[in-house]
Amino acid sequence: MNPALTSQHIPSLKEHFDWLFSYVPFVANHSHLFGAILLLVVALIVLLGVATYVMAGVYLERKIAAHIQDRVGPFRVGWHGILQLLVDGVKLALKEDLCPAAADKPLYVIALGVVLCSAFATFVVMPFSWAFTVADMDIGVLYVVSIGTGVLVGVVMAGWGSNNKWSLLGAMRSVAVVISYEIPIGLCLIVVTMLIGSLSTQRIVLSQAPYLMLSEAGRWIVNPEVSNWGMAHWFAFRYPPFLLIAASCFFVAALAESNRTPFDLQEAESELVAGFHTEYSGLRWAYFMLAEYADMLILSMLSTTLFWGGWLPLQCMNFHTPDAFVFWGMVLVLIGYLAWLWTRWYIPMGEWMLIFVQAAIIGVLALLLYFLPSVTWFILKALAHVFVMIWLRWTLPRPRIDQLMYLCWKVLIPIGFANFLLVGFWHVYFP
Amino acid sequence: MQYIRDVWLGLKTCLLGMGITIRHLFVEKNITQFYPEEKPKLPTRFRGVLHCDIEKCGGCSLCARACPVGCITMATEGKGKDRWVTQYDIDLSKCMWCELCVEACPDSKRSLVMTREYEISVYNQEDLVLHFGRGPKPKDVPSADVLPDPACVAADRATS
Numbered sequence A: 001m002n003p004a005l006t007s008q009h010i011p012s013l014k015e016h017f018d019w020l021f022s023y024v025p026f027v028a029n030h031s032h033l034f035g036a037i038l039l040l041v042v043a044l045i046v047l048l049g050v051a052t053y054v055m056a057g058v059y060l061e062r063k064i065a066a067h068i069q070d071r072v073g074p075f076r077v078g079w080h081g082i083l084q085l086l087v088d089g090v091k092l093a094l095k096e097d098l099c100p101a102a103a104d105k106p107l108y109v110i111a112l113g114v115v116l117c118s119a120f121a122t123f124v125v126m127p128f129s130w131a132f133t134v135a136d137m138d139i140g141v142l143y144v145v146s147i148g149t150g151v152l153v154g155v156v157m158a159g160w161g162s163n164n165k166w167s168l169l170g171a172m173r174s175v176a177v178v179i180s181y182e183i184p185i186g187l188c189l190i191v192v193t194m195l196i197g198s199l200s201t202q203r204i205v206l207s208q209a210p211y212l213m214l215s216e217a218g219r220w221i222v223n224p225e226v227s228n229w230g231m232a233h234w235f236a237f238r239y240p241p242f243l244l245i246a247a248s249c250f251f252v253a254a255l256a257e258s259n260r261t262p263f264d265l266q267e268a269e270s271e272l273v274a275g276f277h278t279e280y281s282g283l284r285w286a287y288f289m290l291a292e293y294a295d296m297l298i299l300s301m302l303s304t305t306l307f308w309g310g311w312l313p314l315q316c317m318n319f320h321t322p323d324a325f326v327f328w329g330m331v332l333v334l335i336g337y338l339a340w341l342w343t344r345w346y347i348p349m350g351e352w353m354l355i356f357v358q359a360a361i362i363g364v365l366a367l368l369l370y371f372l373p374s375v376t377w378f379i380l381k382a383l384a385h386v387f388v389m390i391w392l393r394w395t396l397p398r399p400r401i402d403q404l405m406y407l408c409w410k411v412l413i414p415i416g417f418a419n420f421l422l423v424g425f426w427h428v429y430f431p
Numbered sequence B: 001m002q003y004i005r006d007v008w009l010g011l012k013t014c015l016l017g018m019g020i021t022i023r024h025l026f027v028e029k030n031i032t033q034f035y036p037e038e039k040p041k042l043p044t045r046f047r048g049v050l051h052c053d054i055e056k057c058g059g060c061s062l063c064a065r066a067c068p069v070g071c072i073t074m075a076t077e078g079k080g081k082d083r084w085v086t087q088y089d090i091d092l093s094k095c096m097w098c099e100l101c102v103e104a105c106p107d108s109k110r111s112l113v114m115t116r117e118y119e120i121s122v123y124n125q126e127d128l129v130l131h132f133g134r135g136p137k138p139k140d141v142p143s144a145d146v147l148p149d150p151a152c153v154a155a156d157r158a159t160s
Helices: A003-007 A013-021 A025-029 A031-068 A084-094 A105-125 A140-148 A150-161 A165-196 A201-207 A242-257 A282-307 A322-343 A349-370 A374-393 A401-429 B002-026 B062-066 B100-104 B150-159
Strands: A212-214 A220-222 B050-052 B072-077 B084-091 B112-114 B129-131
Touching: A013 A031, A025 A031, A031 A084, A031 A105, A031 A282, A031 A374, A031 B002, A084 A282, A105 A140, A105 A150, A105 A282, A140 A150, A140 A165, A140 A201, A140 A282, A150 A165, A150 A282, A165 A201, A165 A242, A165 A282, A165 A401, A201 A282, A242 A282, A242 A374, A242 A401, A282 A374, A374 B002, A401 B002, B050 B084, B062 B072, B062 B100, B100 B112
Parallel strands: none
Antiparallel strands: A212 A220, B050 B112, B072 B084, B084 B129
16 A cells, blocks of 8 residues: 555654654653643643534534525524524533432443543544544554444443433443444444554555655655555545445444434434433533534544545546546546436526536635645544535434344445455455 | 345435435525514415404494404494494404404494404413403583584684
8 A cells, every 4th residue: 555654653643742842941851741731732622622513513413404494593693593502502501400319320420421431532543634643553443443332331321320211221222223333334444454454543544645655854745656646545436336335334334323313213302212311411411412423523533534535635636547537437427416316306597506606615615625734634524424414314214123223234234244355355366 | 136126225215315405405495584573475365463443433243243253342332323332342362363253344334454463472361352442431522413513613713
């Protein structure tokens, strides 16, 4: 894959810090202490960033839901209801914090901590940019999957600790679905990790950019000797169409994994008792919501890292390489699909103009984004995943539990497994 | 084979549905009315709150009899042209906006009409009762046809 990866050492965040500290006399002598402080700051940034994302995510979800249903959504507080995200938080903070009399109080309280900690701990290995990975572990992807499963423990604790049979049933539903969907997630992960032989998230991203090499200053620069196929190197476009199928399967499984509609049978707010967090109110409930949205973001980030090039920018590429043909073929198929979709409805000329104007605005924004640093690319790609998740939520109805299990055991797992085998054969016999 | 068809159908319908929702997200106009700021366009024959122009009312109580739910309470004094409507109450909490009372109102009077007003929320049920009556008939005021002609009165004052 990337020739630089086999021989060269990828600098970690701590090494970047040490390099920074070496210029400051007092700090250089106490680099361990200051490194720890800086790591705390980084942790705080991630924590606050995720909290902000959750508030904005809730607002965006309400707005997108409203516009899909031809409504306008929150509109009263601030410009287009933008202050709603603060108002929601204040409302939840002011609510009474209830605890059932018969609840197992320690378990009831700790459950929240377990859910939150395991949700936030996964951000440690996320490759936000070429330099910003809090810890680039060798077992990165495995770490995300296993620590992420800690949420389940918290869910069961919450369900059991509430001492409410409906909460416990909700927790059981949650566990049943998430554990089933761990398998297709694993099968899609393993295809990528098999191809590059590493679980480190930073290495996975860099494998999607073989045209990059490490300069003497420790920065990633473009290697002129390797042909730059750009986005065609992203794992979603490799071994077509197998890895695109793997990416799609991963996305569907991630939807179920993060308890999102259409697979939110755990909560099913319109049909059932709300699931494991029935007995939680006020800020505690808000933290469960935060963990749920963070879960969504984690899986989006994982999908971005594995299949959609991580922090690498969207970029143009040479048109004459075989992979580029495949990539542009896929783009053409997508455009054809969209065109076919549009022609199914009569759209007046004025609305076509509206679409063109929107496309032009998006194009200009994309051009601007080209100059933004890699953190933005990573976050934007993850948010694009989140957008599709929200979009799907307001499109599809909820399946029955047996249909949910059918999708997992009879569709995603066989397809994921066949994918795995076929990519393996291709990789070994036609490298 | 059926399996492949099912999977394909699931994928296809899912994408179709997503096409519909994205169209609604970006293309379709919102239908929300910002109600208190932006009033809805009422139909031509909109039936709003009842209003009685008591000056024109002859007190025939045809409206009260026409009302199927009995929401109009009337009381009058006097006879013929002197009939004085002391009480004319319309209980909007009973009214069902059928407009039968307005149709019953004689063409020569046309005192009872339905306005285009519809914002009638109140805090107490009693506030929904509209009072149009003129109260008890003043004793000392002679009826209109007994009074002298105002022009003659003015002329008399000028000469004396």
